[in-house]
Amino acid sequence: MKIPILADLLDKVEKLVVEHGSAGAQSKHIAQLRDYIEQLEKENQRLEKAVVKLSADLAEASKQLARHTSTDGYVEWKGVLIRRLPGGGYSDTPYCPTCKLPLSVVPRTKHLFCNREECGYLPHMSIVVFREHLRTLETAQHEP
Numbered sequence: 475m476k477i478p479i480l481a482d483l484l485d486k487v488e489k490l491v492v493e494h495g496s497a498g499a500q501s502k503h504i505a506q507l508r509d510y511i512e513q514l515e516k517e518n519q520r521l522e523k524a525v526v527k528l529s530a531d532l533a534e535a536s537k538q539l540a541r542h543t544s545t546d547g548y549v550e551w552k553g554v555l556i557r558r559l560p561g562g563g564y565s566d567t568p569y570c571p572t573c574k575l576p577l578s579v580v581p582r583t584k585h586l587f588c589n590r591e592e593c594g595y596l597p598h599m600s601i602v603v604f605r606e607h608l609r610t611l612e613t614a615q616h617e618p
């Protein structure tokens with residue numbers, strides 16, 4: 475894609491060189507400018523494609539997050555619910571996806587389970603692994 479401002483600039487430079495410059499310098503410098511502008515146009519094209527792709531990726535990620543976020547602030551994530559904190563990030567307490575109550579921890583193995591007798595949900599994850607995953611999620615969200 476042509477960048478109009480660069481084409482205009484090149485025309486003006488060409489006009490100035492023709493009016494004031496030596497004949498030897500003219501063609502060499504104008505050719506260098508044309509090469510430079512061509513590189514800029516290619517780079518601009520590459521960046522425009524990247525922006526289109528990133529915009530599409532962002533829209534898809536936003537849709538996915540909206541699907542997994544309920545109005546009460548819970549987000550389903552790796553088989554448990556987590557809660558967004560008002561100031562950003564997530565609470566480090568995992569919740570049962572059925573009961574929405576904080577999951578309990580088996581003392582020795584540190585595995586998570588829902589303590590409500592009628593539920594008994596087992597996410598097959600320890601609190602240690604959960605917190606490691608959570609740190610990864612928060613780190614990923616803070617990267618530019």
Ligand SMILES: [Zn+2]
Binds near residue numbers: 570571572573588590
């Ligand atoms: Zn439960």
